[in-house]
Amino acid sequence: MNVFKAAYCRTFQFVFKIAIPLLPYRQPKILQSVKDCPTVLQSKNIGRVMVVTDKTVMKLGLCDELTEALDNAEIAYSVYDETLPNPTIDAVEQARAQYLSDKCQALIAVGGGSVMDLAKAVGARIAKPQKTLKQMAGILKVRKKLPPLFAVPTTAGTGSETTIAAVITDGQTHRKFAINDFPLIPHYAVLDYKLTLGLPKDVTAFTGMDALTHAVEAFIGRSTTKFTRKNALDAIKLIRDNLKTCYDDPTNATARENMLFAAHYAGIAFTESYVGYVHAVAHSLSGRYGLPHGLTCAVLLPIALDFYGKAANKKLAKISKSVGIADSADGKAVAARKFIDWVYAMNDYLGIPRGFAEIMPEDIDKMSRYADKEGNPLYPVPKLYGRKQLKQIYYHASLKGEI
Numbered sequence: 001m002n003v004f005k006a007a008y009c010r011t012f013q014f015v016f017k018i019a020i021p022l023l024p025y026r027q028p029k030i031l032q033s034v035k036d037c038p039t040v041l042q043s044k045n046i047g048r049v050m051v052v053t054d055k056t057v058m059k060l061g062l063c064d065e066l067t068e069a070l071d072n073a074e075i076a077y078s079v080y081d082e083t084l085p086n087p088t089i090d091a092v093e094q095a096r097a098q099y100l101s102d103k104c105q106a107l108i109a110v111g112g113g114s115v116m117d118l119a120k121a122v123g124a125r126i127a128k129p130q131k132t133l134k135q136m137a138g139i140l141k142v143r144k145k146l147p148p149l150f151a152v153p154t155t156a157g158t159g160s161e162t163t164i165a166a167v168i169t170d171g172q173t174h175r176k177f178a179i180n181d182f183p184l185i186p187h188y189a190v191l192d193y194k195l196t197l198g199l200p201k202d203v204t205a206f207t208g209m210d211a212l213t214h215a216v217e218a219f220i221g222r223s224t225t226k227f228t229r230k231n232a233l234d235a236i237k238l239i240r241d242n243l244k245t246c247y248d249d250p251t252n253a254t255a256r257e258n259m260l261f262a263a264h265y266a267g268i269a270f271t272e273s274y275v276g277y278v279h280a281v282a283h284s285l286s287g288r289y290g291l292p293h294g295l296t297c298a299v300l301l302p303i304a305l306d307f308y309g310k311a312a313n314k315k316l317a318k319i320s321k322s323v324g325i326a327d328s329a330d331g332k333a334v335a336a337r338k339f340i341d342w343v344y345a346m347n348d349y350l351g352i353p354r355g356f357a358e359i360m361p362e363d364i365d366k367m368s369r370y371a372d373k374e375g376n377p378l379y380p381v382p383k384l385y386g387r388k389q390l391k392q393i394y395y396h397a398s399l400k401g402e403i
């Protein structure tokens with residue numbers, strides 16, 4: 001990256017960092033169970049809600065407790081269950097039309113990040129009917145209160161129930177983009193690990209590694225606070241101690257609960273301290289090839305950490321020692337290396353590949369442009385990369401080395 005662009009990026013990031021205490025960050029009010037939703041709705045005189053979910057979650061019966069509680073409280077609901085992974089603009093518009101025609105007054109999202117993000121995007125379109133989703137891409141472009149929004153995560157990964165982001169895909173261009181603004185933080189979140197007990201092994205692995213990526217990218221970036229560093233380290237410790245257990249023993253209640261909280265803490269960390277180039281590149285890959293978000297993050301995390309080299313050593317060493325991967329006597333470089341090797345080993349254990357055969361050389365130019373646009377100047381990464389350097393990450397992840 002040239003010096004002028006680098007100076008612009010660092011200045012932009014510095015301004016956002018010093019503004020952190022002034023920005024309206026908040027966290028959702030945590031509800032113990034979906035059974036608590038009707039009481040909140042009644043207190044707001046809401047008699048009709050939209051339940052946003054997907055077919056798998058619906059079929060598994062994970063909305064039953066909620067719909068039963070709504071029935072008992074005589075609150076009407078309209079179910080939108082057409083959400084697919086990497087939700088598209090068209091799906092958001094379809095759900096929005098249903099919300100309006102059914103005269104809903106609140107949104108309850110029951111599902112993974114795809115469902116929660118779709119519901120957030122519907123809320124943004126309700127709040128800002130004149131603006132398209134693409135016009136709201138980027139940061140601070142919603143600026144208007146959403147209808148009451150409840151998030152009930154059924155995966156342990158994205159932390160979307162506490163973040164300012166909604167990640168949506170343009171189905172025409174295959175470009176994934178994030179809308180980031182404070183009104184998108186859900187008002188209420190239900191953290192009930194029982195909803196995650198049926199997660200298949202691959203989704204458990206991908207979403208767990210997504211949470212790890214959030215925590216690591218937030219921690220090694222330049223816009224951390226004591227609060228976000230603590231949340232990131234707590235998340236990494238929990239993931240270290242529980243992800244393999246969830247993978248091997250899916251119905252282990254303690255491990256599932258710990259992973260749900262790990263994902264939530266990682267969400268708290270990155271919503272204030274941002275992510276980094278792993279996410280910028282991951283979004284372009286899952287947008288282009290329809291790959292699961294967590295899988296792309298898992299594969300790219302150790303590659304990107306290796307690329308940062310010395311620039312990330314100090315903070316990676318801190319993580320490595322804090323969570324007991326490196327010994328306290330290890331030097332910075334050794335401790336950082338141990339952490340990166342641990343991430344590779346974790347991926348191997350979880351059956352995650354080292355790269356993607358899907359990556360086509362002719363797509364790299366465009367994808368690196370998208371990643372550059374997403375990451376720069378927003379993400380306060382340890383080391384700045386322009387398009388040329390970002391391309392190296394794609395080459396490396398393509399399993400073919402230099403193309």
Ligand SMILES: NC(=O)c1ccc[n+]([C@@H]2O[C@H](COP(=O)([O-])OP(=O)(O)OC[C@H]3O[C@@H](n4cnc5c(N)ncnc54)[C@H](O)[C@@H]3O)[C@@H](O)[C@H]2O)c1
Nearest residue numbers: 056085086112113114154155158160163165167198199293
């Ligand atoms: N808004 C944010 O802050 C944020 C952060 C990270 C990722 N994301 C976005 O979130 C999306 C990924 O979300 P995700 O990783 O949670 O996956 P997902 O929501 O796409 O779900 C993956 C699969 O798991 C299934 N599933 C969900 N819960 C289940 C359960 N309890 N049991 C069995 N199957 C279940 C779903 O039906 C789906 O087929 C991506 O679009 C990503 O870009 C958003």
Ligand SMILES: [Fe+2]
Nearest residue numbers: 158210214297
């Ligand atoms: Fe993520």
